[in-house]
Structures are given as structure tokens and as C-alpha cells.
Amino acid sequence: MTYTIDRNPCEESPRLGAMTLHPVAESVPRARRWFRKFIAPYNPACSIHDCVLMISELVTNAVVHGRSDEPWVVRVEWFRESGSLRVKVHNPGLPENVRLRHPDAGDAHGRGLLLVDSVADSWHAGPSRFGGTVVSFRMAEAWPS
Template sequence: MAYTLDRDPCPESPRLGAMTLDPTPESVPRARRWFQKFIAPYNPACSIDDCALMLSELVTNAILYGWSDDPWTVQVEWYRDGNSLRVEVHNPGLPANVRLRSADASDAHGRGLLLVDSIADSWHVGPSRFGGTVVSFILADVWVG
């Protein structure tokens, strides 16, 4: 089980935390628990449970849709950008494969990005600096002042 959690060694950096996760289903609840534990000391004025829910949806998608011929991991990072919280999930999949779907009531899957779209102030998909795809969400006004 390869996962790490670290803080940015540079105190001027807006990165608050990061995780490296195996692309396995067990990583989803682990990401949720670790995020909740390590974001709480920053006292965000938002629902940590909502953030953890969106994070777990993005990690689930990264695991389901990421791929590589070589062994790979899912990278998760969260940042303070001014008064906003930005959470990024990176995987080696293709950005073109990420899309907002409209799931039918009988569909068991397909609501992850819809959930993120409805809770977050904004979300983004694009090429990851690690190669592959990054999907991120932003919550505005998480820190006042």
C-alpha cells in the first residue's frame, strides 16, 4: 500500500497538503479520512465533509478512468489560494475523457462530477503537470481576511 501525506516544505507555498495513493478502491476512504484530518487545523469556513465528498468522487474517477502501461498512482494536493481552497486530483488518464454527465435515475454511477459541479464554486479539468489529467475544484471565501 503506497500512500504518503506530506506538507510543502516551503512555508511561503500555498500548498497545505498532498497525498500519493495507489489506484485501488481502498484509497478512496483513505483519501477522505486523511484530507479531513489534515485540513481541519487550518479552520476552513466551509463544510469539510462536503470537501471530502467531492475529493472522494474525484479520487474514485481518477482510479476508474486513469490508466498507464506502467505502474501509476493518484496524486492529490490541496492549496490555499487567497481566501479560496483548491483541491487537485491527478491521474495518468486523458483530459478529453473527463466530462460532466447527466445520469439516468437508474444509473448506479455517473454523478461524481455533477456533485462537484453543484457544491464547488468552480471546477476545472486539464493536463496535469505530472502527465495525464488533473481535475480540480475551488471553494471561494473559505478563509476570511
Template sequence: MADAARGGLGEAFPLGGMTLYPVPESVSRARRWFRKFTASYDLACSIDDCVLMLSELVTNAVLYGEAEESWRVRVEWWRAGESLRVDVHNPGFPADVRRRDPDADDAHGRGLLLVDALSDNWSVGPSRFGGTVVSFRIDAAWKP
């Protein structure tokens, strides 16, 4: 299996995914679909935390993804051992993705700060689709 699908945890198995238009309405659609498609797994981790992180990453993809031609945001979720990994792909540049430390009165810049606080790990790198993939991982996501 490709390194991108491994997530550093051994072999990863795809659980689901979605393709979204790069419009603000896609953020709420991603939240709804993720809840619906993960419900059958009876995850041990906080779905609310996962939905919040997914929402932040899709928002960033919609706001900051850029391409000369028509493009989409791709979201995938994987099982890697007992971990859940969620990937959000967009055509932006990996070097442009960074965690910020906003001032208390800043209106923006907290998305990756939240992902950093709520996930067990997160990463950014080149997407296999071209552009960027930002991922988060939740360990012990499945009930024993």
C-alpha cells in the same frame, strides 16, 4: 509560480498532499487524510462537502486512470487568496473527463455533477505529472 499552481486566483500556496495507489481503498484513505491534514486550518467552508467532492474525484481517478506502467493518484490542496483548491491527478486523458447528466435510474455518472453543484468552480486539464488533473475550488474557505 507555474500557471497550474495559480488556479486563476493569483499565487497559490501548497497546504498538503498525498500519493495513493489506484485501488478502491484509497478513496477512504483520501477522505481520512484530508480531514486530518485540514483540521488545523479551521476552514470556514463545509469540510463534509470537500470530502464528498474529493471522494468522487479520487474514485474517478482510480476507476478511469490508465497507464502502461505502475502509477499513482496524486492529491494536492492549495490556498489561493481566500479560496481552497483541491487537485486530483491521474494518468488518464483530459479529453475523457466530462460531466454527465445521468437518468434517475443510472447507477453511475454523478461524480462531476456533485462537484459542479458543490464547488464554486471546477476544471479539468493536463496534469504537470502527465495525464489529467481535475480540480475544484471553494471560495471564502478561510474565516475572515
């Protein structure tokens, strides 16, 4: 496992941190722990608990739905964008497979993006700069002026 942290965010370098995870179930709690640890020094005003919940959902989706014939990883990055916090989760899956579902009450799966949609101020899915898919969410007013 690897991680990087940018200790001095600024307009030219808004990334606050990143982690690279193996596509295994154990990476989900690891992502939660690392995010909590590495976002804490920046003291955001948004709910860290909500962010950790959404990261859990997106990393789980990345591990379950990522596909590649080659060895691959899940990448998680977090950025300061003006006063907002943006979190991105990358995997080698197909961007067109990411969709908001509306499962029946008895369905065991399919609620992850519904949760992200209800908690985040906005979210987006599309092609990743690493190839594959990126799903991101934004928490507005994480650092009020």
C-alpha cells in the same frame, strides 16, 4: 502510501498538503481520512464535509478511469489561493475523457462531476503537470479576510 504537509502556508508556498495513493478502492476512504486530519489545523470556514465528499468522487474517478501501461498513482493536493481552497486530483487518464454527464434516473454511474459541479464554487479539468489528467475544485471564502 506517502503524504506531505506544508505546515506554514504563505504566498510563496500556498500548498497546504498532498498525498499519493495507490489506484485501488481502499484509497478513497484513506483520502477522506487524511484530508480531514491534515486540513483541520488550518480551520477553513468552508464545509469540510463537502470537500471530503468531492474528494471521494474525484479519487474514485481517478482510480476507475486512470490508465497507464506503467505502475501509477493518484495524487491529491490542496492549496490556499487567497481566501479560497483549491483541491487537485491527478491521474494518468486522458483529459479529454473528463466530461459532465447527465445520466438517466436508472443509471448506476455518472453523477460524480454533477455533484462536484453543484457543491464547489468552481471546478476544472485538464492536463496534469505530472502527465495525464487533473480535476480540481475550488471552495471560495474558505478563509475570509
